[in-house]
Amino acid sequence: TTPLMQVSGLGMTYPARRRGAGIKAVDGLDFEVRAGETLGLVGESGCGKSTTGRMLVRLLDPTAGQVRFEGQDISGLSQRELRPLRAKLQIIFQDPFASLNPRQTVQQIISAPLRAQGVSKAQQAKEVRELIQLVGLAPEHLERYPHQFSGGQAQRIGIARALATRPALVVADEPVSALDVSIQAQIVGLLERLQRELGVAYVFIAHDLAVVKHLSHRVAVMYLGRIVEIGEKDQVYADPAHPYTKALLSAVPLPDPAAERARERIVLLGDPPSPANPPSGCTFHPRCPKAQEICRSEVPLLQLTSGPGERQVACHFPENEDSAAS
Numbered sequence: 001t002t003p004l005m006q007v008s009g010l011g012m013t014y015p016a017r018r019r020g021a022g023i024k025a026v027d028g029l030d031f032e033v034r035a036g037e038t039l040g041l042v043g044e045s046g047c048g049k050s051t052t053g054r055m056l057v058r059l060l061d062p063t064a065g066q067v068r069f070e071g072q073d074i075s076g077l078s079q080r081e082l083r084p085l086r087a088k089l090q091i092i093f094q095d096p097f098a099s100l101n102p103r104q105t106v107q108q109i110i111s112a113p114l115r116a117q118g119v120s121k122a123q124q125a126k127e128v129r130e131l132i133q134l135v136g137l138a139p140e141h142l143e144r145y146p147h148q149f150s151g152g153q154a155q156r157i158g159i160a161r162a163l164a165t166r167p168a169l170v171v172a173d174e175p176v177s178a179l180d181v182s183i184q185a186q187i188v189g190l191l192e193r194l195q196r197e198l199g200v201a202y203v204f205i206a207h208d209l210a211v212v213k214h215l216s217h218r219v220a221v222m223y224l225g226r227i228v229e230i231g232e233k234d235q236v237y238a239d240p241a242h243p244y245t246k247a248l249l250s251a252v253p254l255p256d257p258a259a260e261r262a263r264e265r266i267v268l269l270g271d272p273p274s275p276a277n278p279p280s281g282c283t284f285h286p287r288c289p290k291a292q293e294i295c296r297s298e299v300p301l302l303q304l305t306s307g308p309g310e311r312q313v314a315c316h317f318p319e320n321e322d323s324a325a326s
């Protein structure tokens with residue numbers, strides 16, 4: 001069966017400021033998103049995950065590769081051709097206040113995507129009343145303005161807007177990173193409930209593996225514009241194959257205090273390198289505890305591991321030694 005979204009060779013190269021090759025923010029991504037699932041997309045800031053998310057919904061035009069949505073290549077469509085697809089592809093942003101027009105009422109904000117699809121005024125009003133309650137707010141909130149809400153409430157408004165047209169896929173770009181920790185679980189819980197009720201698929205972007213652990217079905221880990229590991233959530237968390245995934249996971253707190261004290265914490269040396277000047281070979285090699293000579297010269301390709309499931313890893317020496325596909 002055709003996946004909801006099929007991404008192949010997706011890339012974004014920003015032009016160089018001076019003469020030069022340009023900056024590869026995203027470099028040759030291949031993955032799919034399945035109907036109704038949550039794909040967690042994780043990596044440090046600057047790894048290209050937000051750029052990727054924006055390309056998936058065509059807020060940014062890729063400079064390479066394809067995004068097929070329900071079988072159709074959307075990467076070359078004009079804005080006019082995209083309009084009917086906007087109803088099916090939506091995005092939730094990190095900063096809810098920055099993404100809500102301060103001069104519009106909540107009513108106007110949530111109905112905007114419906115208006116763009118030519119839904120009648122009466123139908124808009126009906127839908128918006130349903131939507132505001134769906135996200136845990138009340139109809140009397142509809143006449144207010146964004147600044148009258150807390151961060152968590154504002155993000156609920158952003159979620160209602162994203163879901164107004166009943167999309168098949170929503171990119172959630174760090175939707176809880178700007179919120180108080182006490183509010184984060186509520187918003188994640190809301191997104192999960194809405195997925196169960198509406199069957200929407202999420203690409204949930206986060207900078208650490210803790211945030212996406214609970215709600216993801218599959219997880220993709222990005223480093224410097226590439227996917228270094230992707231697979232079923234349980235497999236990636238229980239048995240990470242890429243040294244970078246392993247390091248990220250060692251920062252996820254364990255529920256059992258004894259296990260938490262006993263486990264080794266991997267501290268990565270240095271910051272992620274700049275995509276303007278990527279290291280040769282495996283771009284993770286300057287920070288990798290397992291790097292060998294070959295890692296400096298040969299780019300490891302994303303390959304299936306031989307274990308159960310469909311996990312893929314890009315490493316010459318994956319953690320679970322005997323799992324490298326031949």
Ligand code: SF4
Nearest residue numbers: 282285288295315316
């Ligand atoms: Fe580390 Fe080499 Fe694997 Fe890269 S290819 S992650 S440097 S072991």
Ligand code: MG
Nearest residue numbers: 049050173174
């Ligand atoms: Mg970002």
